[in-house]
Amino acid sequence: MNPFVTLRIALRAVLRNKLRSFLTTLGIIIGVGAVIAMMAIGAGAKAQVEAAFSAMGTNLLIILPGSTTSGGSFGGFGSMPTLTWDDLAAIKNEVGTVRAVAPSLRSTQSLVSEEMNWTTSVTGTTPEYFDIRSWPIAMGEGFMQSDVDGGAKVVILGQTVVERLFGASANPVGQTVRIGTTPFTIIGVAGKKGQSSNGQDYDDAAFIPSTTFAHRIQGGLGKYLSGQMFVQATSADTTQRALADIRTLLRDRHHLAPGADDDFSIRNLTEIASAQQQGTETMTTLLASVAAVSLIVGGIGIMNIMLVSVTERTREIGVRMAIGAKPHSILLQFLIEALVLSIAGGLIGVAMGVGVAGWLASKFRWPMQIQVDVIVVSVGFSALVGIVFGLYPARKASQLDPIEALRYE
Secondary structure, rough: OHHEEEEEEHHHHHHHHHHHHHHHHHHHHHHHHHHHHHHHHHHHHHHHHHHHHHHHHOOOEEEEEOOOEEEEEOOOOOOOOOOOHHHHHHHHHOOOOEEEEEEEEEEEEEEEOOOOOEEEEEEOOOOOHHOOOOEEEEEEEOOOOOHHHHOOEEEEEEEHHHHHOOOOOOOOOOOOEEEEEEEEEEEEEEEOOOOOOOEOOOOEEEEEHHHHHHHOOOOOOOOOOOOOOEEEOOOOOOOOHHHHHHHHHHHHOOOOOOOOOOOEEEEEEHHHHHHHHHHHHHHHHHHHHHHHHHHHHHHHHHHHHHHHHHOHHHHHHHHHHHHOOOOHHHHHHHHHHHHHHHHHHHHHHHHHHHHHHHHHHHHHHHOOOOOOHHHHHHHHHHHHHHHHHHHHHHHHOOOHHHHHHHHHO
C-alpha cells in the first residue's frame, strides 16, 4: 500500500473521534508543556544569577577586615580595622594570581547640586575598581592615578544619582556637586549597572579617589584601611588559588601563629555564584523530571486507546486484509495513528509550554529563555513515546486472522 494512502487513512481514523483523540494526547500535551515551561524558567533563573554576579565583577574576591570582641560578643568581620595600605600594595605586587586590587571605603553622604539634593553611598577607591567590577564609564572619563595621588576633588556619579540631581538623560560632566561641605567636579558618569539579586541599586552611588575620601569625607585610620578590598584574579581557574595565596600572604604579614584564626575574611563570589547556579539547575532538573513522567503516562494512555481502537475496528481490519492489505500495512497504519497522536500532543504541548512560561515570566517578572534544543528533544521524545507504546497495539492488529476478524461482531 502507498505510504501516503496509509497516512491519509490513519489521519482519517484519528479525526473520526476528535474528543477521544484529544483526551488521548492530553498526557503528552501536559508533559511536554511542563518540560518546556520549567526548562525555560530554569534557564532564565540561571541567566539572572549569572547576570547578578557578573554585575558584581568577574573572578572577584572581597577581603574584609577583622572583628571586634567585647565581653565575649563579636562585632563581625569589618568591625575592627586589621587591613593596611601596605597589605593592599603587597597583594598587588607579590601575588602572581592577582590581576588587580582596589580599596572600597564607603560612607553615606548627601550630594547637593544647584537645585536638588540626594543622599547616596559614596565610595573612595582607585581607578582599578571599575576594571575589577567590569563597570565602564558612560560619559566623561574615569579616575587617573594622579587624581588619587593628588587627592583631587573629582567624582564619578552613578546613573540613579544623575537622574535624581540633574534629571533623566542629563549630561552633568563638568558640573559641580557638594559632598558634605566640599565641592567636587563631576568628571564622569558610570554606565548603568542595574540591581543585585537582593535588590540593591548599584547605580545609586558616587565614587571619589580614596585619598580624597580619607581627607575630605571620613577621617583616615593612618596605616589602616577603613574599608574592604576588591580583588580580581587573573582568571576564573585561578580564583581559588588567588584566595589561598592572599590568605597565606596576609597571615604572614599579620604575624598570625599556626592554628590561630584569621583576623580577616576573604569571600569568593565565584563560589557563591556557582552554588546558586547548581541549586537552580538541580531544581530545574527535578521539575523537568517530574514533568517527563507525564509523557510516560501519556504514552500509556495512547497504548490503551489504540488497543480499544483495534478491538473496535477488528471487522474493518478483516475487510482490509481480505481485499489484499498486507500485515505490515496494517501495522504501519496503526503505528502512524499513534505517531500522529503523540506528535500532535507534543506540538500543542510546546505552544502551551511557551505560553505558560511567558505568562509566568511577565506575572512574576522572571526572566525566560526558550531553548530550541529542549523543544526539539521534547517533540522527539513524544514521537518516540508514540512509537514505543503504539507498537504493541499495531502488532496485535497486524496479526489478526482475516477469517476470525470478518466474523467478529
